[in-house]
Amino acid sequence: MLAENINYKDVLKKEGMKSTKHRFAILELLEQSESPLTAEQLFIMLRAKTASINLSTVYRTLDTFTSKNLVLKSSRVDDGKVRYELNQHEHKHHLYCVSCHKLISIEECPIGELKQTLKNKIDFEVTGHNLEIYGYCHNCRKVHNNNAQ
Amino acid sequence: MLAENINYKDVLKKEGMKSTKHRFAILELLEQSESPLTAEQLFIMLRAKTASINLSTVYRTLDTFTSKNLVLKSSRVDDGKVRYELNQHEHKHHLYCVSCHKLISIEECPIGELKQTLKNKIDFEVTGHNLEIYGYCHNCRKVHNNNAQ
DNA sequence: GGAGAGAATGCAAATGGAATGCATTTGCAA
DNA sequence: TTGCAAATGCATTCCATTTGCATTCTCTCC
Numbered sequence: 001m002l003a004e005n006i007n008y009k010d011v012l013k014k015e016g017m018k019s020t021k022h023r024f025a026i027l028e029l030l031e032q033s034e035s036p037l038t039a040e041q042l043f044i045m046l047r048a049k050t051a052s053i054n055l056s057t058v059y060r061t062l063d064t065f066t067s068k069n070l071v072l073k074s075s076r077v078d079d080g081k082v083r084y085e086l087n088q089h090e091h092k093h094h095l096y097c098v099s100c101h102k103l104i105s106i107e108e109c110p111i112g113e114l115k116q117t118l119k120n121k122i123d124f125e126v127t128g129h130n131l132e133i134y135g136y137c138h139n140c141r142k143v144h145n146n147n148a149q
Numbered sequence: 150m151l152a153e154n155i156n157y158k159d160v161l162k163k164e165g166m167k168s169t170k171h172r173f174a175i176l177e178l179l180e181q182s183e184s185p186l187t188a189e190q191l192f193i194m195l196r197a198k199t200a201s202i203n204l205s206t207v208y209r210t211l212d213t214f215t216s217k218n219l220v221l222k223s224s225r226v227d228d229g230k231v232r233y234e235l236n237q238h239e240h241k242h243h244l245y246c247v248s249c250h251k252l253i254s255i256e257e258c259p260i261g262e263l264k265q266t267l268k269n270k271i272d273f274e275v276t277g278h279n280l281e282i283y284g285y286c287h288n289c290r291k292v293h294n295n296n297a298q
Numbered sequence: 299g300g301a302g303a304g305a306a307t308g309c310a311a312a313t314g315g316a317a318t319g320c321a322t323t324t325g326c327a328a
Numbered sequence: 329t330t331g332c333a334a335a336t337g338c339a340t341t342c343c344a345t346t347t348g349c350a351t352t353c354t355c356t357c358c
Contacts (some may be wrong), residue, residue, distance in 0.1 A: 166334090166335095167333090167334060167335065169334095169336085170336065171335085171336080172335090200335090202336085202337090203336065204335050204340070205336085205337075205338080205339070206336055208336080209335080209336085210335090210336095213335095229344095229345090
């Protein structure tokens with residue numbers, strides 16, 4: 001297989017997980033994807049790509065990966081579906097365009113100062129957060145503004 | 150009924166919705182609740198309180214309220230359930246304690262500057278956001294730290 | 299390299315939150 | 329008060345996710 005799979009093999013081993021082709025395939029797809037994917041999206045892509053896989057395997061694998069912190073899980077009010085993405089250990093958020101449904105990744109994160117404030121003010125120790133920002137992307141802004149006039 | 154119901158009556162009317170006892174009851178419960186509620190939590194509370202109501206009515210009512218912007222909808226990775234709260238039109242976020250599962254409301258919001266940055270940098274117009282912060286609350290921090298030593 | 303143990307997978311069925319179709323009831327304007 | 333549209337109840341369906349169990353596969357140890 002490919003070079004990165006050897007990489008993943010070690011990662012899985014370190015976490016006490018067995019290396020299987022399904023797991024490699026899922027990791028690879030998540031790695032290639034620019035935005036978080038639902039279990040079903042992954043399932044369809046996997047069917048097209050590898051021999052065959054069962055949807056429950058996809059769910060179980062994603063669950064295991066999430067518990068080992070290899071994968072991050074997020075949910076969206078929008079359609080109620082849960083999405084998964086590789087934990088790149090770099091901090092990232094997504095902008096969601098309510099018009100064209102595009103997801104845009106950003107590196108900015110405004111939580112830093114708030115974290116300190118919360119610690120000082122009410123002794124709350126922040127360990128993580130989800131931020132979901134929605135609005136109009138560049139393209140849709142143009143359309144949106146034109147229609148409004 | 151109570152004074153605030155007269156209030157709600159006008160609100161509903163303005164939005165072109167009929168005033169019913171179920172709607173008042175739901176609004177009242179949401180008003181009294183300190184944290185967002187699931188449809189089912191509301192259903193159980195309503196059953197205990199008013200004569201009888203159907204779960205699908207709860208869902209439909211919350212949906213209608215949400216579309217009229219009287220109610221805000223949010224979802225949590227935690228249990229995957231959707232929660233509803235009254236739209237108080239004041240901006241608010243919640244801290245979620247991963248240890249005791251308490252929800253704490255805060256008024257701080259760190260999105261302001263980011264909003265401007267996004268507009269300038271990539272012409273993204275933010276219209277809304279969800280922020281979910283998790284960590285250890287004051288009480289659990291004490292326990293947590295003691296155990297860690 | 300091969301056997302054995304335990305983990306991973308496939309398959310089918312179950313679960314559970316949410317949505318829906320339709321008959322009935324209710325709110326409200328005229 | 330009456331009539332109509334909106335709201336509700338009830339039963340059913342939908343659909344994402346989970347689960348139990350039999351089978352297959354990985355990996356360790358010899």
